[in-house]
Amino acid sequence: MARVVVTQDRGAPRARLGWGRPALPLAGALLLVVFPFLGAGTFTTTLLTEALIYAIWAMSLDLLVGFTGLVTFGHAAGFGLATYAAGWFAREVAPELPLVFVVSQSVVAAVALVTGFVATRVSGVAFAIISLAICQVLFQIAVGWRAVTEGMDGLVGVPLPRLFGRTIVPGVEFYLLTVTLLIAVYVGLRWLVDTPFGRTLQAIRTNEQRAAAIGINVRLHKWLAFVISWFVAGLAGTLFVFMKAGTTPMVLHWSESGNVLAMTIFGGLGTLIGPIVGAIGFVFLRDEFTTHFRAWQFAFGLVFVLVVILFPSGLAGLASRFWSRP
Amino acid sequence: MDLNFLFVSALNGVIYGAFLLLTSLGLSLVFGLGRVVNFAHGALYAIGGYALLDLMRRAGFGYWPALVVAPLLVVPVAIVMERLTIFPIRRRPEIYTLLVTFGVSFMIIGAIEYLWGTGTSLIQTPAPFGGTMSVLGNQYPRYRLVAAALSLLVSAGVFAFVQLTPIGLRIRAITDDADMAEALGIDTKWLLSLVFGGAGGLAAFAGALGAPIFAVQPEMGTGILLDSFLAVILGGLGNLPGSAAGAFIVAMTKSIGGGYIADWSIALLFVVVGVVLVFRPTGILGRGRVA
Numbered sequence: 239m240a241r242v243v244v245t246q247d248r249g250a251p252r253a254r255l256g257w258g259r260p261a262l263p264l265a266g267a268l269l270l271v272v273f274p275f276l277g278a279g280t281f282t283t284t285l286l287t288e289a290l291i292y293a294i295w296a297m298s299l300d301l302l303v304g305f306t307g308l309v310t311f312g313h314a315a316g317f318g319l320a321t322y323a324a325g326w327f328a329r330e331v332a333p334e335l336p337l338v339f340v341v342s343q344s345v346v347a348a349v350a351l352v353t354g355f356v357a358t359r360v361s362g363v364a365f366a367i368i369s370l371a372i373c374q375v376l377f378q379i380a381v382g383w384r385a386v387t388e389g390m391d392g393l394v395g396v397p398l399p400r401l402f403g404r405t406i407v408p409g410v411e412f413y414l415l416t417v418t419l420l421i422a423v424y425v426g427l428r429w430l431v432d433t434p435f436g437r438t439l440q441a442i443r444t445n446e447q448r449a450a451a452i453g454i455n456v457r458l459h460k461w462l463a464f465v466i467s468w469f470v471a472g473l474a475g476t477l478f479v480f481m482k483a484g485t486t487p488m489v490l491h492w493s494e495s496g497n498v499l500a501m502t503i504f505g506g507l508g509t510l511i512g513p514i515v516g517a518i519g520f521v522f523l524r525d526e527f528t529t530h531f532r533a534w535q536f537a538f539g540l541v542f543v544l545v546v547i548l549f550p551s552g553l554a555g556l557a558s559r560f561w562s563r564p
Numbered sequence: 565m566d567l568n569f570l571f572v573s574a575l576n577g578v579i580y581g582a583f584l585l586l587t588s589l590g591l592s593l594v595f596g597l598g599r600v601v602n603f604a605h606g607a608l609y610a611i612g613g614y615a616l617l618d619l620m621r622r623a624g625f626g627y628w629p630a631l632v633v634a635p636l637l638v639v640p641v642a643i644v645m646e647r648l649t650i651f652p653i654r655r656r657p658e659i660y661t662l663l664v665t666f667g668v669s670f671m672i673i674g675a676i677e678y679l680w681g682t683g684t685s686l687i688q689t690p691a692p693f694g695g696t697m698s699v700l701g702n703q704y705p706r707y708r709l710v711a712a713a714l715s716l717l718v719s720a721g722v723f724a725f726v727q728l729t730p731i732g733l734r735i736r737a738i739t740d741d742a743d744m745a746e747a748l749g750i751d752t753k754w755l756l757s758l759v760f761g762g763a764g765g766l767a768a769f770a771g772a773l774g775a776p777i778f779a780v781q782p783e784m785g786t787g788i789l790l791d792s793f794l795a796v797i798l799g800g801l802g803n804l805p806g807s808a809a810g811a812f813i814v815a816m817t818k819s820i821g822g823g824y825i826a827d828w829s830i831a832l833l834f835v836v837v838g839v840v841l842v843f844r845p846t847g848i849l850g851r852g853r854v855a
Contacts, residue, residue, distance in 0.1 A: 309659050356834075356838040356841060356842060359845045360797075362658065363658060363659060364797050364801065364841075367790075368797070368837070370793075371834055374830060375830050375831050378831070496666060499663075503663070533675075535670055535677065536671050537674075539668060539670030539672075540667070543649055543664055543667035543668055546660060550656075
């Protein structure tokens with residue numbers, strides 16, 4: 239059975255939404271920018287900020303899972319690593335945002351280059367597990383390297399970020415910073431997946447053996463996709479540590495990797511709008527449920543199972559099934 | 565003195581390796597048989613621990629009878645889980661089984677936290693194996709040696725079952741070539757349910773057997789699940805002797821490394837796995853197939 243070469247698309251079921259109709263993303267972006275001025279309270283704005291940070295993270299995951307066909311169970315790694323690198327630098331050296339980004343992104347990229355080299359030796363199930371193992375290693379280091387990470391207590395007291403000499407205050411200002419980065423990441427990834435490089439990734443997702451047979455360096459492309467994905471996840475992590483004014487090893491916990499995977503799958507793999515919708519839905523639902531409902535984790539697992547069995551193409555897949563029948 | 569420290573670390577490694585052997589055999593069997601990657605294996609391990617706990621505290625069982633009954637309770641749980649979640653997606657790529665069982669493991673751990681709370685429960689070392697015994701001049705907990713011997717015995721039983729019985733023959737046939745086996749009239753669906761139940765029982769047995777050593781808490785299965793996965797990948801997915809070798813490599817690395825560099829031993833483990841995968845992406849005993 240394993241020897242059969244499957245020729246049809248083995249990758250994630252892909253929904254078609256968002257591309258070829260720029261009106262929808264544009265309207266969405268506009269809505270996000272004006273949202274805090276529509277009379278939303280501080281609580282809602284903060285919650286939405288968190289959701290949009292997760293959205294950047296989920297899009298970075300989608301590049302790996304939805305576009306390259308590499309399912310990872312350790313995507314908390316790049317995100318969590320960036321929270322530590324950025325948080326530590328901001329607190330110990332300077333909270334200058336451009337500088338913090340340079341430092342945290344360099345750390346994330348360097349670690350991704352090394353770990354990705356090993357992880358992308360394998361694919362499929364083995365890749366999922368190895369990526370989880372990488373994340374567990376980082377979790378252990380975050381717990382154990384007390385001199386820098388302060389162990390289970392976590393890194394606290396991260397100052398507010400500064401940009402061009404002025405402090406960015408929490409609330410609307412930080413929200414707008416997040417929206418800006420979100421739009422930049424969306425546009426950047428949108429561009430990337432339609433470049434020859436992005437097309438090559440999708441060829442690998444569709445059929446790895448065939449891609450290799452027509453001369454694509456599969457391993458190199460998977461490696462690069464891994465590094466880019468971690469890099470983008472790192473952007474989200476850097477924002478996150480400023481939003482929470484600190485970080486703990488729990489950002490590297492395996493359930494966080496599960497959360498981001500769930501957001502991406504719920505929203506729709508292989509689309510970039512999907513993960514954004516998934517992240518927003520996830521954060522608001524979680525907020526609603528954890529306050530009233532003790533069995534959140536059980537319910538979350540149940541929904542996860544049902545979605546994977548019944549709607550593997552997520553919300554975006556459902557939407558496109560109803561709205562754009564060919 | 566240093567050599568002695570090494571000896572005790574190695575002994576710890578053998579004990580842990582015996583547990584990993586039990587859990588990774590189950591994982592490997594199910595993978596070989598149905599291309600099912602069971603992320604909920606660690607959660608079944610945890611249920612084993614909690615079943616033991618309830619049998620002892622609420623039903624008044626002694627440790628040893630509970631150790632026998634607890635896995636038997638988990639077998640139907642595993643079979644129902646297979647029927648409800650794996651069966652509907654049997655035609656999809658194997659990565660979906662990993663995703664679905666990932667969700668199931670969230671459900672089980674969530675249910676455990678809901679029903680039993682998030683605390684840690686300790687189980688007293690069962691008689692008559694309390695206390696320590698002298699091993700080459702070291703005082704070593706007696707129960708650990710007994711538990712390791714028991715898991716090696718059960719693992720040997722699993723090997724014998726697969727190698728010597730008619731059902732084992734069918735299991736090997738399906739692992740080798742599922743389509744051909746089915747064409748020859750072997751009912752793969754029925755057998756997969758059965759083996760899934762058996763593997764769940766093995767995991768639960770390991771959880772119950774390890775309860776006096778590692779304590780019982782909702783996340784007790786996570787660490788051992790990851791280590792078993794690493795063992796299975798190291799050995800070559802679906803390859804039973806490979807999994808056995810992988811289990812001891814992982815356990816020894818963790819234990820001996822842990823003796824010297826404490827928290828960093830998991831990083832050392834990753835280095836070992838990395839080196840193996842860079843040179844042999846199919847695992848140590850895997851044959852040509854990159855999973």
